[in-house]
Amino acid sequence: MKGPQRYDVVVVGAGFAGSLVAKALGERGWRVLVLEAGAGTRDAWQDHQDAVRAFHTAVVKTPTAPYRTTAAAPSPDVLDLTGGRDGFQAHGYLLQRGALPYASPYLRVNGGSGNAWTGLALRMHPEDFRAGEFGHGRNWPIGYADLEPYYRLAEGEIGVAADVEEQRRAVGLPFPEDYVFPMHGLPRSYLDAVLAEAVDGNHARDPYQGQPTELSVVGTPQARNGPPNPAYDHGRGYRPDGHRCAGYASCVPICPEQAKYTPMKTQARWPATVTLRTRAVVNRLRATSTGRISEICYQLYRDDTGGEHTSHTVEADMVVLAAHAIENAKLLLVSGLATRSDQVGRNLMDHPALLTWGLTREPIGPYRGPGSTSGIEGFRFGPARRRRAPFRVEIGNWGWNWALGPPDRDVADLLRQNVFGKRLRQVLADRIGRRFMLQFEIEQEADPANRVTLAPDHRDRLGNPRPALHYRLSDHVKRGMVAAKQVSDQLFALLDAEDHTEYRPVASMPGYLEFEGQSFCYWGAGHGGGTHIMGGSPHDSVVNQWQQCWDHPNLYAVGCGSMPSLGTSNPSLTMAALALRSAEHLDRELLATRTCVTVAKEALR
Amino acid sequence: MQDVSVVDEFVRVSSRLTGFDPGELQATGMAEGYHDLVVAEVAERRYRRLVVTVLEADGDPPAVDDPHLLDLARAVTHLWYVGVWPGLPQSAEAYVASPRSYAQGLVWKTFHGAPPGTVAPGFGSWARPPRRAMPT
Numbered sequence A: 001m002k003g004p005q006r007y008d009v010v011v012v013g014a015g016f017a018g019s020l021v022a023k024a025l026g027e028r029g030w031r032v033l034v035l036e037a038g039a040g041t042r043d044a045w046q047d048h049q050d051a052v053r054a055f056h057t058a059v060v061k062t063p064t065a066p067y068r069t070t071a072a073a074p075s076p077d078v079l080d081l082t083g084g085r086d087g088f089q090a091h092g093y094l095l096q097r098g099a100l101p102y103a104s105p106y107l108r109v110n111g112g113s114g115n116a117w118t119g120l121a122l123r124m125h126p127e128d129f130r131a132g133e134f135g136h137g138r139n140w141p142i143g144y145a146d147l148e149p150y151y152r153l154a155e156g157e158i159g160v161a162a163d164v165e166e167q168r169r170a171v172g173l174p175f176p177e178d179y180v181f182p183m184h185g186l187p188r189s190y191l192d193a194v195l196a197e198a199v200d201g202n203h204a205r206d207p208y209q210g211q212p213t214e215l216s217v218v219g220t221p222q223a224r225n226g227p228p229n230p231a232y233d234h235g236r237g238y239r240p241d242g243h244r245c246a247g248y249a250s251c252v253p254i255c256p257e258q259a260k261y262t263p264m265k266t267q268a269r270w271p272a273t274v275t276l277r278t279r280a281v282v283n284r285l286r287a288t289s290t291g292r293i294s295e296i297c298y299q300l301y302r303d304d305t306g307g308e309h310t311s312h313t314v315e316a317d318m319v320v321l322a323a324h325a326i327e328n329a330k331l332l333l334v335s336g337l338a339t340r341s342d343q344v345g346r347n348l349m350d351h352p353a354l355l356t357w358g359l360t361r362e363p364i365g366p367y368r369g370p371g372s373t374s375g376i377e378g379f380r381f382g383p384a385r386r387r388r389a390p391f392r393v394e395i396g397n398w399g400w401n402w403a404l405g406p407p408d409r410d411v412a413d414l415l416r417q418n419v420f421g422k423r424l425r426q427v428l429a430d431r432i433g434r435r436f437m438l439q440f441e442i443e444q445e446a447d448p449a450n451r452v453t454l455a456p457d458h459r460d461r462l463g464n465p466r467p468a469l470h471y472r473l474s475d476h477v478k479r480g481m482v483a484a485k486q487v488s489d490q491l492f493a494l495l496d497a498e499d500h501t502e503y504r505p506v507a508s509m510p511g512y513l514e515f516e517g518q519s520f521c522y523w524g525a526g527h528g529g530g531t532h533i534m535g536g537s538p539h540d541s542v543v544n545q546w547q548q549c550w551d552h553p554n555l556y557a558v559g560c561g562s563m564p565s566l567g568t569s570n571p572s573l574t575m576a577a578l579a580l581r582s583a584e585h586l587d588r589e590l591l592a593t594r595t596c597v598t599v600a601k602e603a604l605r
Numbered sequence B: 001m002q003d004v005s006v007v008d009e010f011v012r013v014s015s016r017l018t019g020f021d022p023g024e025l026q027a028t029g030m031a032e033g034y035h036d037l038v039v040a041e042v043a044e045r046r047y048r049r050l051v052v053t054v055l056e057a058d059g060d061p062p063a064v065d066d067p068h069l070l071d072l073a074r075a076v077t078h079l080w081y082v083g084v085w086p087g088l089p090q091s092a093e094a095y096v097a098s099p100r101s102y103a104q105g106l107v108w109k110t111f112h113g114a115p116p117g118t119v120a121p122g123f124g125s126w127a128r129p130p131r132r133a134m135p136t
């Protein structure tokens, strides 16, 4: 009988983190097999065309709408949740067992959730790595300075457009003196400019802050192509991969221009040492008695709608789990691995996003350009963090889309009220042309009670247990919402905007909640993390600072699942930096095993 | 080729319902396709009654009182505005007529916008003030 195939490295998941790790290791000459649960070919252009078409013809344009999802590798979708007077209900792939819903989707298709992401590529603030010092959540075993060189690497690999001076001054981020981003910062939207005109230099009060915070509209680093900066890389410049952002305004769920970074770009740069196998769902890892992972089991399927499959195994010196925070935890749990700390699946975090929406006085032209080009950064750091969760204000360029959906609904509502003809046209012009939204992304601290478990009595089409989530928000987070709403009120007043925000226990608001007599609703930002948390000790964390499992030296779990705190920045750039740092460590470990073998062979001679 | 006058008639009805001039509707390139879709989706008698009612009614918007016709008037307007044929009757499944119908949705034209993912106005276009809303 032929033995199982053997690789230097097997990467589980060809998503954001997995694609980066595979490239870094493949470039160093290691033979890498990437097993990807979702469909997708390497004819990226045809897949892309199909996806754009699917997006255009989807009645409901959710983040997953363009992509060819399969029954064998189901993905959660935003439509899986509904709200109501008696609380929320979950109908989809994720089983929800908590007081509140975990409200974020992710995407199991080649390239992963990074196909559908917005492409906001912020660094975490140095303070975010020490969240535990503020009495809520956990500290990282490493700090900003340890990650800084890898942030630069990630910004080069992904292609980030930003203004280094502005990031230094307005966000307080340290950079090496001569650093510039690969591309110049993108122009801010007209809405950003209107908002800046109204709020810059003014102050807003937050009930938990001693001093009012000075307001300033700051450009957001973007993982989409702008003009390259000739000063990049000590004057060597930068060659953007693909076209310049052309303002299609559909970065979520798909950029027709391919101006936004997706993991497909990294896959296109994979050397021949990297092999991709799609429609390959990893369902178990086996370990020897010493803890080494000896075998990776996976299921291959053909059909998009059925569960028929064949079972296979493969061996590797190193195994990298990169299947997304929730799926990584699921695989560790199914395999009974990394159990020592009892932290696998725990500390599930996301950015609960409080959205507020209204109308400006004059038309601002919504639905133009990237989803968000600027934010207000002043509420992200400082001592108020002890008393309420910090938050970042993201300025939303796409009308009320995130909270209430596209204007289709307005049309249907008006028609139901028998508004036709010129009046219909006028009412819509006036309503939609002045729409804007503020998106408050609130830090959620690591809480061991927020967790992923298995639901053995609920299996997917391949017979694998589905994830069950236990999710809640602490009062610390809810106080963050109280503060965010008050800040929003002040921003609306400065802008002289009409506030239309209304949180109600209705089907479209599954994240509805009440706190201290006030109504709120949060939306999921898609930033799931924490489920294989990183720490300084095997007793209270799953992976070490290299994302290497404490209990299994040849097993790494990479992705936002390793992050002990998410801070208030969108997490993927940090995740990418961590992944590239781990790839270096993997390379060293692989070299060490090879050297050991060679030395042992020499000794035998 | 279609009988042009049938499509023209559909455009005149649609113009009354949508508040867009016949010329604007023709410019979308959707008129013929939408006409065909509508006559395929609903009984001919019902469609004829809508045509007669709308073209004979004065005023803007034209008065359509019969609830049965009103549903059809809403469906036709909805099709033009967002490119989606809503379920008629309501239990039927809504669908996007075609990728072009999404791109040509009138709702976006009301404020000189474009549906996400269909038009590339160019790098930095989002920094400019919007074009003024429709002339009244």
Ligand SMILES: Cc1cc2nc3c(=O)[nH]c(=O)nc-3n(C[C@H](O)[C@H](O)[C@H](O)COP(=O)(O)OP(=O)(O)OC[C@H]3O[C@@H](n4cnc5c(N)ncnc54)[C@H](O)[C@@H]3O)c2cc1C
Pocket: A012, A013, A014, A015, A016, A017, A018, A035, A036, A037, A038, A063, A073, A105, A106, A107, A108, A109, A110, A111, A112, A113, A114, A116, A117, A118, A119, A120, A121, A122, A252, A280, A281, A282, A283, A322, A323, A324, A325, A327, A525, A526, A527, A528, A558, A559, A560, A570, A571, A572, A573, A575
């Ligand atoms: C709508 C939306 C917008 C977002 N916007 C931003 C943003 O602006 N900025 C930001 O920083 N982040 C953003 N995010 C978050 C970002 O997408 C994630 O942080 C990132 O994609 C996570 O990377 P990952 O590699 O861990 O997981 P993924 O990218 O989800 O990749 C996981 C891969 O593993 C595969 N897989 C899963 N299970 C298995 C299995 N059993 N066997 C084999 N393969 C498997 C999946 O198919 C997938 O390809 C957004 C997310 C969403 C949903």
Ligand code: SF4
Pocket: A224, A244, A245, A246, A247, A248, A249, A250, A251, A252, A254, A255, A256, A257, A258, A259, A260, A369, A370, A371
């Ligand atoms: S604004 Fe348009 S071109 Fe630019 S990244 Fe988004 S979808 Fe792509």
